Amino acid sequence: xEQQIHMEYAATKKEKPNAAxxxxxxxFTDHMFIMDYTEGKxxxxxxxxxxQPLSLDPAAIVFHYGQTVFEGLKAYVTKEGEARLFxxxxxxxxxxxxxxxxxxxxxxxxxxxxxIKKLVxxxxxxxxxxxxxxxxxRPFVISTxxxxxVAPSKQYQFIVILSPVGAYYKEGINPVKIxxxxxxxxxxxxxTGEAKTAGNYASSLKAQELVAxxxxxxxxxxxxxxKKYIEEVGSMNVFFKIDGEVVTPALNGSILKGxxxxxxxxLLKHWGIPxxxxxxxxxxxxxxxxxxxxxxxxxxxxxxxxSPIGELAWNENQMIVNDGVTGKIAKxxxxxxxxxxYGTEEDIFDWIVEVK
Amino acid sequence: xEQQIHMEYAATKKEKPNAAxxxxxxxFTDHMFIMDYTEGKxxxxxxxxxxQPLSLDPAAIVFHYGQTVFEGLKAYVTKEGEARLFxxxxxxxxxxxxxxxxxxxxxxxxxxxxxIKKLVxxxxxxxxxxxxxxxxxRPFVISTxxxxxVAPSKQYQFIVILSPVGAYYKEGINPVKIxxxxxxxxxxxxxTGEAKTAGNYASSLKAQELVAxxxxxxxxxxxxxxKKYIEEVGSMNVFFKIDGEVVTPALNGSILKGxxxxxxxxLLKHWGIPxxxxxxxxxxxxxxxxxxxxxxxxxxxxxxxxSPIGELAWNENQMIVNDGVTGKIAKxxxxxxxxxxYGTEEDIFDWIVEVK
Numbered sequence: 001x002e003q004q005i006h007m008e009y010a011a012t013k014k015e016k017p018n019a020a021x022x023x024x025x026x027x028f029t030d031h032m033f034i035m036d037y038t039e040g041k042x043x044x045x046x047x048x049x050x051x052q053p054l055s056l057d058p059a060a061i062v063f064h065y066g067q068t069v070f071e072g073l074k075a076y077v078t079k080e081g082e083a084r085l086f087x088x089x090x091x092x093x094x095x096x097x098x099x100x101x102x103x104x105x106x107x108x109x110x111x112x113x114x115x116i117k118k119l120v121x122x123x124x125x126x127x128x129x130x131x132x133x134x135x136x137x138r139p140f141v142i143s144t145x146x147x148x149x150v151a152p153s154k155q156y157q158f159i160v161i162l163s164p165v166g167a168y169y170k171e172g173i174n175p176v177k178i179x180x181x182x183x184x185x186x187x188x189x190x191x192t193g194e195a196k197t198a199g200n201y202a203s204s205l206k207a208q209e210l211v212a213x214x215x216x217x218x219x220x221x222x223x224x225x226x227k228k229y230i231e232e233v234g235s236m237n238v239f240f241k242i243d244g245e246v247v248t249p250a251l252n253g254s255i256l257k258g259x260x261x262x263x264x265x266x267l268l269k270h271w272g273i274p275x276x277x278x279x280x281x282x283x284x285x286x287x288x289x290x291x292x293x294x295x296x297x298x299x300x301x302x303x304x305x306x307s308p309i310g311e312l313a314w315n316e317n318q319m320i321v322n323d324g325v326t327g328k329i330a331k332x333x334x335x336x337x338x339x340x341x342y343g344t345e346e347d348i349f350d351w352i353v354e355v356k
Numbered sequence: 357x358e359q360q361i362h363m364e365y366a367a368t369k370k371e372k373p374n375a376a377x378x379x380x381x382x383x384f385t386d387h388m389f390i391m392d393y394t395e396g397k398x399x400x401x402x403x404x405x406x407x408q409p410l411s412l413d414p415a416a417i418v419f420h421y422g423q424t425v426f427e428g429l430k431a432y433v434t435k436e437g438e439a440r441l442f443x444x445x446x447x448x449x450x451x452x453x454x455x456x457x458x459x460x461x462x463x464x465x466x467x468x469x470x471x472i473k474k475l476v477x478x479x480x481x482x483x484x485x486x487x488x489x490x491x492x493x494r495p496f497v498i499s500t501x502x503x504x505x506v507a508p509s510k511q512y513q514f515i516v517i518l519s520p521v522g523a524y525y526k527e528g529i530n531p532v533k534i535x536x537x538x539x540x541x542x543x544x545x546x547x548t549g550e551a552k553t554a555g556n557y558a559s560s561l562k563a564q565e566l567v568a569x570x571x572x573x574x575x576x577x578x579x580x581x582x583k584k585y586i587e588e589v590g591s592m593n594v595f596f597k598i599d600g601e602v603v604t605p606a607l608n609g610s611i612l613k614g615x616x617x618x619x620x621x622x623l624l625k626h627w628g629i630p631x632x633x634x635x636x637x638x639x640x641x642x643x644x645x646x647x648x649x650x651x652x653x654x655x656x657x658x659x660x661x662x663s664p665i666g667e668l669a670w671n672e673n674q675m676i677v678n679d680g681v682t683g684k685i686a687k688x689x690x691x692x693x694x695x696x697x698y699g700t701e702e703d704i705f706d707w708i709v710e711v712k
Contacts, residue, residue, distance in 0.1 A: 025415065025504025032414060053411040054419075058388060058517050059381065063410075063498050066422040066554025067561060103561040138504060142419050148381025148494060148519060150557050150591055152565065161414050163504060183546055188580045190541030192559045198422025199555015201506050203548045205423065205459040209508065224544045225581050235506055 003046050003111065005033075005118055010050035019130035022166030024303065029123040029135075029162040033115050037105055039154035046111075048119055051161065057146035061153040066198045069098035070140035072302050073259070074165075075120045075355060077127040078343035083120060083355040085137075086341050088113055090259040095139060097257075098195040103152035104141050112139065112158070113353075119160055120355045132167025132338070136303075168304040173326055173334050175310025176217035178233055178297075180282055181207050182315065186231065186254075188224030193231075193254030201235070208234070216313065218299070222282065224254065230280045233309070236301030237261035240285060241329055243293040250277040260300040264333055266349060273329065282314055289319040296327030305341075306334040359402050359467065361389075361474055366406035375486035378522030380659065385479040385491075385518040389471050393461055395510035402467075404475055407517065413502035417509040422554045425454035426496035428658050429615070430521075431476045431711060433483040434699035439476060439711040441493075442697050444469055446615040451495060453613075454551040459508035460497055468495065468514070469709075475516055476711045488523025488694070492659075524660040529682055529690050531666025532573035534589055534653075536638055537563050538671065542587065542610075544580030549587075549610030557591070564590070572669065574655070578638065580610065586636045592655030592663060593617035596641060597685055599649040606633040616656040620689055622705060629685065638670055645675045652683030661697075662690040 010030040017027050028051050035046040062068050071091040077083050092109035099106050116137060120127075127135040139160045143153030184207035187193025187200055207219045218234030230249050232238055237258040239248045246268055251257055268275040288294040289312075297309035308331075310324040321327075339345025340352065366386040373383050384407050391402040418424050427447045433439050448465035455462050472493060476483075483491040495516045499509030540563035543549025548556055563575045574590030586605050588594055593614040595604045602624055607613055624631040644650040645668075653665035664687075666680035677683075695701025696708065 026502075028415060028502075051414070054414050055409040055411050058407070058410050058515055059384060059494075059519075062419060062554075063424060063496060064426055064494070064554060065557035065561075066424065067558045068419060068422065070420055101562060102558060103565055136504070138415075138420070140419060146382075146384070148492065150560065150564070152561050159414055163415075185544050185546030188541050188544040188547070190539055190580065190583075191544070191547075192555070197555070197558060198418075198420060199548070199553070199558050201421035202423045202458060202553060202555050204506065205421075205508050206457060208506070209459055224546065227546075 005115060006045070006047040008047065008049045016126060017164065019128055019133060022128060022133055022164055024165045025136060025163050027163055029126040029164070031119060031122050033119045033160035035115070035158045037156040037158070043105070043107065043158065046115060048122055054157070056144055059146035059148055061143035061145050061147060064148060065150055066202070067102055067104065067143035067153055068141060068198045069095060069102055069104060070138060070196055071095045073137045074302060074341070075127050075135040075137060076341045077129055080343070082343065083124050083127055084343070085117070085120070085353045085355060087259050087263065087351045088116065088353050090262065091139070094196060094257060094259070098197055099141065101192060101195040102197050104143070104156060107158060116160055117355050119162065123162055124355070126162060126164050128164045130167070132169070134165055136163045136165045138163065173306065173308065173331065175308040175324055175326055177215065177311040177313070178218050178220050178309050179211040179214065179216040180312065180314040181211070181219040181221055182227060183207070185224040186221040189253045191254060194251070194256060196256065220312065228281045228283065230282060230285070231255050233299045236299035236304065236307060238299050239264060239297070240280065240294065241296035241327065242288045243295070244274065246273060246275040246329065247280055248275070248277055249280055258301060260302055260305060260337070263337060263351070264300050267333060267336060270348070285312070286314060286317055286319065294319065294321055296329050297321045298327065298330040305337050306330050361471060362401070362403040364403065364405045372482060373520065375484055375489060375522070378484060378489055378520055380521045381492060381519050383519055385482040385520070387475060387478050389475045389516040391471070391514045393512040393514070399461070399463065399514065402471060404478055410513070412500055415502035415504055417499035417501050417503060420504060421506055422558070423458055423460065423499035423509055424497060424554045425451060425458055425460060426494060426552055427451045429493045430658060430697070431483050431491040431493060432697045433485055436699070438699065439480050439483055440699065441473070441476070441709045441711060443615050443619065443707045444472065444709050446618065447495070450552060450613060450615070454553055455497065457548060457551040458553050460499070460512060463514060472516055473711050475518065479518055480711070482518060482520050484520045486523070488525070490521055492519045492521045494519065529662065529664065529687065531664040531680055531682055533571060533667040533669070534574050534576050534665050535567040535570065535572040536668065536670040537567070537575040537577055538583060539563070541580040542577040545609045547610060550607070550612060552612065576668065584637045584639065586638060586641070587611050589655045589665070592657030592660065594653070594655050595620060596636065596650065597652035597683065598644045599651070600630065602629060602631040602685065603636055604631070604633055605636055614657060616658055616661060616693070619693060619707070620656045623689060623692055626704070641668070642670060642673055642675065650675065650677055652685050653677045654683070654686040661693050662686050
């Protein structure tokens with residue numbers, strides 16, 4: 001099953017951005033990985049080629065019916081110049097779970113990861129070295145069959161692109177203001193909320209736009225059924241510390257199974273801090289706040305790692321969390337996770353995969 | 357605001373398929389319409405060009421976050437060789453409603469329709485003439501900005517492609533078997549169900565695949581909240597005739613506002629047949645069936661026009677509707693709608709728009 005990856009080097013190299021100018025997902029490296037799928041033939045022709053436009057029939061299914069999945073992970077470089085990934089096998093597992101939900105053929109996870117490692121190796125000098133910077137890796141699958149019938153595509157492409165990204169917090173980790181969303185729904189049980197697929201993100205744009213106009217950084221999504229229970233925040237999982245215990249919504253089919261979420265839970269358990277996955281209502285959070293027991297709130301995801309929540313707006317209630325400053329647990333999680341990622345903390349869980 | 361459409365004719369013409377070989381959405385005509393959008397500049401450079409692949413950056417937002425909308429309508433040719441559209445202004449209205457929901461800039465509806473008419477005129481000899489055949493028109497907007505942040509794109513393309521399609525029913529209008537979906541959810545209030553956007557279709561693939569394996573043509577979707585109330589069938593709206601009255605689910609925010617649905621309601625009212633838009637539970641349908649009062653069931657949409665339902669499976673209940681044959685109302689609606697479309701029935705509602 002292991003296939004040979006054909007290599008075509010870029011004739012000219014692009015200029016790399018200055019560390020200070022790095023944003024998120026705007027600049028791409030010199031190369032990309034691509035592989036085709038045709039029904040009956042399977043996945044074939046894996047190749048690393050110069051970064052270039054895709055040429056697709058205007059009737060390609062992805063444009064019309066959004067049959068597509070993606071992943072997001074990062075490559076980091078240590079002080080010693082060693083490139084490494086953080087739990088990439090979890091992303092490959094999730095990619096295949098998303099594929100299952102979206103009727104897309106599975107990928108060989110080991111091979112897909114080896115392709116990512118090879119690509120990162122080829123563009124290794126694109127991994128920025130300034131503190132907090134990294135190389136964002138975006139693997140994705142698109143449905144390419146030119147057919148307007150509503151049916152799973154018989155042709156796909158698996159593509160990996162790389163983007164050097166700046167520190168999420170330009171001035172260090174800082175709390176954000178979050179608005180609880182009461183009108184729009186991101187996902188519902190029986191839908192595609194657990195899959196990392198395009199439609200979930202498209203449907204979030206409107207709510208995000210409306211709260212941004214009011215000065216909030218992100219939306220906190222409630223369940224689609226009763227609009228009572230907390231699901232996730234923006235494109236991150238969410239945690240609360242209430243009276244000494246950390247709680248996070250249980251995976252219920254409409255919440256993304258975050259790799260950072262899982263890492264946070266493992267670290268908290270390792271530290272002996274009580275952590276529970278369960279259903280959490282906004283009313284419970286509000287009551288805890290009124291009782292002075294809502295000690296911390298933070299999001300967890302690949303982009304920001306840990307994103308403290310300093311203010312939570314729910315209907316007419318403005319809840320200031322931990323005096324609007326980063327909490328102790330959030331800071332400890334951020335420092336430990338980024339420490340493991342950049343190689344300044346011991347990798348006690350064997351989470352790091354080196355790129356040769 | 358009226359812009360000049362630049363015209364580039366195809367150097368060579370493709371061979372047209374035989375009427376007998378026509379399927380749905382597999383073959384495309386010689387030309388396509390395309391127009392660009394950039395924030396600050398608006399929609400610009402409308403052009404009709406030879407049908408050709410799109411060249412897009414692999415980071416284009418449409419591949420990752422599915423910010424896209426589409427429409428579907430048809431061009432018909434009369435015995436006299438006159439090309440015509442059916443209520444196309446309704447599709448343009450809905451396209452802009454979908455744009456609003458998906459944070460895509462609005463199109464000038466009059467101009468978009470004039471572009472469609474011009475394109476259909478250019479490829480008029482592609483409109484098939486055999487009974488039941490037509491030229492399917494697919495206008496769509498894709499987000500093209502190369503950016504991996506979850507935010508509305510600042511660049512788009514509005515594209516129209518055309519596909520000659522065969523008769524939906526090869527041997528005349530015939531009832532289909534439909535399975536009521538209890539596990540998967542298409543859309544929920546607060547989501548994107550009312551918009552014609554990619555994610556709604558992507559999320560329907562799995563349920564459709566599972567019922568197809570059991571011999572059913574389509575899924576009947578229930579509401580995402582209680583899974584009790586009927587929403588739509590496959591990619592059509594749905595109607596039931598119970599004890600002399602025709603009922604259809606009211607537009608509630610998660611149901612597509614179908615053009616054929618609206619036309620069916622107008623025709624029924626014109627004929628003096630009672631028709632009501634309201635909430636309908638599956639339990640009510642089942643009770644009507646047990647009482648011998650479920651007289652007809654049918655879907656309504658652009659592709660099939662009217663699709664009679666001969667069998668409805670709900671949990672352990674197999675309901676045979678109207679002895680599994682096409683009902684009188686369904687037949688009358690089908691004949692009248694297609695009659696108006698092909699010019700053999702009087703266009704009493706002024707629904708037809710001629711293509712010069």
